[in-house]
Amino acid sequence: MTMADTATFSPSRRFVIAAFGIGAAGLAVGCTVGGSEATGPVTLTQLGDYVRVGSDNTITVYLRHIEFGQGVSTGLTTIVAEEIDADWSQMRFEHSPADNAKYGNPAFGGMMGTGGSTAIFSSWQQLRAAGASAREMLRQAAAAKFGVDASEVLMVKGKATAGGKSATYGELAVEAAKLTPPKAEALTYKEASAYEFIGKERDPAKGFGRLDTPDKVHAKAQYALDYHPDGTLTALLARSPKFGGKVASVDDAAAKAVKGVTDVVQISNGVAVVATDFWAAKKGRDALKITWDDSAAEKRSSDAMFADYKKVLAKPGQEARKEGAGAAALKGAGEVITADFEFPYLVHAPMEPLNCVVEYKPGTSATIHSGSQMPTGDQAAACAVLGLTPDQVTIVTMLAGGSFGRRATPDADLVSEAAQIAKALDGKAPVKLMWTREDDIRSGKYRPMNVHRMTARINKGAIEAWSDRTAIQSIMEGTPFLPPGTPDFSSIEGSNDIPYDIPNISVDVHLVKNPVSVLWWRSVGHTHTAYAKEHFFDVAARKAGKDPVELRRALLAKHPRQLAVLNLAVEKAGPVPAGKTRGVAVHHSFSSYVAEVADVTLNADGSFHVDRVVCAVDCGIVINPDIVRSQMEGGIGYGLSAILGEQVTLKDGAPVQTNFYDYAPLRMSQMPKVEVFIVPSTEPPTGVGEPGVPPVGPAVANALLAATGKTYAKLPLGAKA
């Protein structure tokens, strides 16, 4: 059942592309490829765009989403396996080619892309249909073969049986492919009560688990950085130390003198040193002498930038939500409380640093191996640089060692830089552009720094008015995802939909501009909006003399799914353990609902440790409960990492942090015990990759607030409360 098992039979990626090309009519196509002597050739047959059945009885599901740890290779495959009536041991996965027409993401306006926790949500009905359609084609083929009516054919665990005869799907696929696929309205789906895979628990004894586990445990999984054809040259790019700087002049004599360095080329974004191997490229880059033109560069330090952001907050911004009298209601009886919440720049820092390999034949073709999160965008960027057309540029999407948003770049920075280098070398060898960890930490595409000015008026034990005003750089402006005139939802999501029944609410935003590049970072706007909303809610509730959980319950009556996860998490957490302090937060993001309860030990010296997080999640129908749990566990770790210790600060416009010793991700010693509870649901499935992240920060801050009475408005929290 492993990917490794298929390796012998797997066609080359180019072959797969070719097979898709032949199958463009929408019908299936049979292709024969070489197999081992023992097994003979294997015939691979397309049954629609998403399903391929091999004569070896394997069923491969094409992923239009990249697998970078979130589990789509199992989740999406599970949906097909269920409706096609497979045996789990048959199931395989493969990334689809770059093709918006077949593999576009409806949640991205039809462009291919992985993000926004949309994979299961956007594929659920489509892959059910793909599986059901293939199953009916196989059933028809079996009926013809057995000489019986299709209604007599039973489809069970990858076999068709009727009247004492049976055939495997692999034996039926070629004939099935000749049939016309059933119309969408004629498809029938399993009742949930009959599910074999959907919603079922991992079962190692039966081999039912993540499909990417065996190869990852045995180091057979192939990532872009592992792709290294003979003769590959490695390139490292020297980028401007300050955001917005340009190359003024280069002295590359010392770099070229390094043994192994073959070329030094200037491209739009800096100076690339190309060498026979990484070590030579690194020594070469270290030896470059570049003078930078900083006339258009950011030159401020973080403190000055925060001060500038706060100046902007003195005036009203673009309105994002108004209830009752809005901000005007901040004036009135009772007490007004306010706090400025400061959030720093954050780096995604996936464990596999960015890289891709470009094999370029001038005027003819290019093949790009990359952990591509937006394959058709990357393809378009390569076409623009290399003067090729999309049919000449093959994007081979590899497994990626994490992303957290970093590999989804509307400007395709990685592929664009690599293609420019390949072009400068005129295709003389495959070129692997690598980012060191320092490049990763210091080169931007950060979660934007921002300030939330939170204000509330408390009167007679109630929050009578609430205001949340943000100053932030826009992530979406200038991308295809934000049509002109549309509010920048990525800056206000989680603020403007505050669910609490407060009579007067005002949410507004100032979009500020500076040369630092920013990008969506796992859970995007919710990384800061949830913290500001949920922590300030506790501050306000306590000021009103109310228990924060009880007040949430009272104000969430119109939001039953938020209320349900809140109640479940609180119930499962049980009484507060002796000597610990507790905080709770609940948040809705990416169409899912998550509540988290944090139990924290606070020591006399102010140091603290998050010991346990209890999480309740409602993500609609659950495809794979263990992957839901793993995404909550990981999301909690990722969110906690950010609020405890992550930040990029600028000094005179240049990042201060350089690597994992000063940009410090969470380590095992800081990881709490995590318990995850899933709300049973019959609602359509929604995302789990991101929604686990937002609540943990405010839950921890609320725990500290409960013990100290302080507001924790400056992030990261650091070592002491």
Next chain:
Amino acid sequence: MKLTINGKDQEYTGEEDRPLLWYLREDLKMTGTKFGCGVAACGACTVLVDGQPTRACVTPAASLEGKKITTIEGLDTPAGQAVQKAWAELDVVQCGWCQSGQMLAATALLTATPKPSEQQITDGMTSNICRCATYHRIRGAVARASEIMG
């Protein structure tokens, strides 16, 4: 210069300061050992040198003459096998990039301490970063591997 990698002799003729990581990945095409930080801060490149967890990204290949080097591709000791089995059983992996290093670190831990306490597991594993934060399952898998070893 002769290096012994997973029990097999290799002749190293490269630069004196070139880290073992790049010799493994680029020359020997043994890509199971991963690049994460280049400064011995994350543990993605962990290999065993005479059984001791060692950061291949900062260890010159030329410094390892006469030493026994074990990578994920050669993890065939009882502890190593138990670790891989436990990792699979618990579906520890997410993106997977750091997991070779995690499993090598766990193997070294369990070889020295076959029945580790919770604190010993944390102490033995905390220098390996997992950005997917699979720590919760790594803890469980180290304990499970200890059980499998008997």
